Amino acid sequence: MAFKYCQHVKEGGSFCNSAALRGRRYCYFHLRLRARRLAMAKAEAMKKAWRLDLPALEDMHAVQTAIMQVVDALARGAVDPQVAKQILYGLQQAGTNVRHVGSWISGSHFTVSEFDDMQAIDYPGLEAEFGLPKRIDLDAAPEDVFPPEVDDEDEAEPIPAKKPPAGVKTAGTPKVEDAAEVG
Numbered sequence: 001m002a003f004k005y006c007q008h009v010k011e012g013g014s015f016c017n018s019a020a021l022r023g024r025r026y027c028y029f030h031l032r033l034r035a036r037r038l039a040m041a042k043a044e045a046m047k048k049a050w051r052l053d054l055p056a057l058e059d060m061h062a063v064q065t066a067i068m069q070v071v072d073a074l075a076r077g078a079v080d081p082q083v084a085k086q087i088l089y090g091l092q093q094a095g096t097n098v099r100h101v102g103s104w105i106s107g108s109h110f111t112v113s114e115f116d117d118m119q120a121i122d123y124p125g126l127e128a129e130f131g132l133p134k135r136i137d138l139d140a141a142p143e144d145v146f147p148p149e150v151d152d153e154d155e156a157e158p159i160p161a162k163k164p165p166a167g168v169k170t171a172g173t174p175k176v177e178d179a180a181e182v183g
Contacts, residue, residue: 006030011061022122026138029056031123034138035130041142042132045149052079052087053142057094067091 006016008030018027026034033056052073054066070087073079079087127134136145 008033010059011055011065012059024123024138028123031126031138035126035132035136038132038136038138038142038145039130042146045146047149054087057091057098060095060098063091063095063098066094 004020004025006018006020006027007025008016008027010016016027016030018029020026021028021031024031037053052069054069055062057063057066067088070079070084070091074081074084126132127136
């Protein structure tokens, strides 16, 4: 019996190779991953709190990508330093676990089979579970599916120009003491 493989490409460039669910392009795990990301984009479009969108920590490439995302968010001030510290500790644990994945399988009481009868083949309630429209395009970028709403008030307000730090002169901008001479 022929079946489709999951089309998810891991951070390292390899395909997932699990069986895709019936009528879908992804396995159960990666289908949920994409739906979760879309649900977060939907929340952001509705001006709800922003959250980090870390990759599935399935290999060391993903762990490294997640670390970089947390560090970038911390540098931009988009995440609380204490929260970032806890996330980075969790990523450290994930990195340790991923490096020793062989011990999980050898120490378990079950056998892993590629053609297991218990493997998921359908996910009828996926969209409802995540509050998404039926048959949403899970391949689309979350920001494209749920673009942020723009209020009329937001468009009317001019964006204030950022002032350079005290004592810093930028090209074409007179210093405070020069402003008196210009006017």
